[in-house]
Amino acid sequence: MIKKTTLLRDKHPFKTQVRYQYQKATRTSLDLAKEVDISYETSVSGAVYSHFTTMAIKGEFKYDYHRKTY
Numbered sequence: 001m002i003k004k005t006t007l008l009r010d011k012h013p014f015k016t017q018v019r020y021q022y023q024k025a026t027r028t029s030l031d032l033a034k035e036v037d038i039s040y041e042t043s044v045s046g047a048v049y050s051h052f053t054t055m056a057i058k059g060e061f062k063y064d065y066h067r068k069t070y
Contacts, residue, residue, distance in 0.1 A: 009036060 009015040023036050033039040 006038065008038065 009020060024032060
């Protein structure tokens with residue numbers, strides 16, 4: 001069995017910022033997300049509600065006691 005290792009582009013010794021800018025200029029945004037950025041959220045094609053991927057905000061947020069929760 002062969003073990004596969006995936007490195008993010010900023011950790012890979014041969015994948016420089018110049019190479020990334022070239023890839024960004026020559027690829028579609030979907031292809032860039034799937035093949036270069038390894039972004040699983042934006043690389044989903046054929047999603048039923050694809051506009052939801054850009055609506056969600058990820059992060060840590062302070063709890064607001066005055067805001068209603070549903």
